[in-house]
Amino acid sequence: MATTYYSPDCKAGNNVIPRAGAGLCSVSGQFNIATDGAGVAFVDEDVVQMVKIPAGATVLEIIMDVPPLDSSTGLVWAVGDGDSAERYMTGQTAGRSSAGGIARLGVAGSSQYASYTADDTIDFHITTVASGTAAVTGILKMTVIYTFDA
Amino acid sequence: MTTPFYSADCAANSGIQPRAGKALCSVSGTYTTLTKLIANDIIHMVKIPAGATVLDIIFDCAVMDASAALTLSVGYTGANTAFINVSTVGQAGGIERISVAGGTQKAFTADDTIQVKVGTGPTDTTLGAMKLTVLYTMDP
Numbered sequence: 001m002a003t004t005y006y007s008p009d010c011k012a013g014n015n016v017i018p019r020a021g022a023g024l025c026s027v028s029g030q031f032n033i034a035t036d037g038a039g040v041a042f043v044d045e046d047v048v049q050m051v052k053i054p055a056g057a058t059v060l061e062i063i064m065d066v067p068p069l070d071s072s073t074g075l076v077w078a079v080g081d082g083d084s085a086e087r088y089m090t091g092q093t094a095g096r097s098s099a100g101g102i103a104r105l106g107v108a109g110s111s112q113y114a115s116y117t118a119d120d121t122i123d124f125h126i127t128t129v130a131s132g133t134a135a136v137t138g139i140l141k142m143t144v145i146y147t148f149d150a
Numbered sequence: 151m152t153t154p155f156y157s158a159d160c161a162a163n164s165g166i167q168p169r170a171g172k173a174l175c176s177v178s179g180t181y182t183t184l185t186k187l188i189a190n191d192i193i194h195m196v197k198i199p200a201g202a203t204v205l206d207i208i209f210d211c212a213v214m215d216a217s218a219a220l221t222l223s224v225g226y227t228g229a230n231t232a233f234i235n236v237s238t239v240g241q242a243g244g245i246e247r248i249s250v251a252g253g254t255q256k257a258f259t260a261d262d263t264i265q266v267k268v269g270t271g272p273t274d275t276t277l278g279a280m281k282l283t284v285l286y287t288m289d290p
Contacts, residue, residue: 026289067251067252068251102247102249102254
């Protein structure tokens with residue numbers, strides 16, 4: 001017989017109080033390669049600190065919107081923070097073949113990361129450099145949705 | 151040597167102010183088709199206020215064309231494919247999120263609506279519901 005399982009949030013008596021301290025927060029940042037990056041193509045292991053995340057935050061979702069970054073198919077990138085460069089996204093290939101794209105938080109276990117005891121940044125990280133012509137223009141955009149609820 | 155780059159948000163002294171104007175807003179709308187859709191139909195799904203910056207869109211569409219012709223896009227006035235471009239999600243039904251590169255963080259300076267536009271009309275006459283949720287912020 002199948003079993004009904006409960007997360008701690010759904011256990012009886014676990015005080016669901018709708019809209020009491022249940023607010024969502026968001027922070028968004030943009031990085032213009034031509035202006036913020038002086039039109040310099042990314043090289044291997046470059047890091048762009050996209051948004052600040054405060055101590056106490058629990059990260060729920062990340063939306064990374066990238067422009068075309070590589071005319072060929074070599075580019076690989078990740079999203080993480082100051083402690084773990086690939087905490088949230090790893091092995092991402094959007095931006096290859098002269099086409100932009102949108103990627104989301106995808107590393108298993110990384111949602112609801114709540115161990116920020118100090119302010120940090122959420123970072124875009126080049127893990128493999130472009131194999132074709134690397135972009136010198138275009139805008140990277142990141143949005144992080146998070147909560148401060150306990 | 152690699153270079154640390156910074157978005158404007160991460161530039162020195164830009165400051166973190168937790169829970170100060172960082173609120174997230176949402177608006178949801180549902181529309182159930184009354185007749186078979188045809189090419190270039192536009193469905194105004196939700197209103198979006200001036201000052202809003204759209205962060206995410208969740209488009210949930212029922213099965214409306216098992217014959218696999220129907221295409222749908224999501225955008226706003228004058229830019230009907232700004233967020234989701236020629237999706238086939240309405241053929242078998244499913245959920246699609248904002249997916250057009252560069253479409254995130256669109257800031258509206260005037261009231262508008264978020265719209266579903268029919269590209270290719272369906273072959274079948276199946277009617278159904280479409281649901282759209284927009285997550286946005288009013289923060290500057």
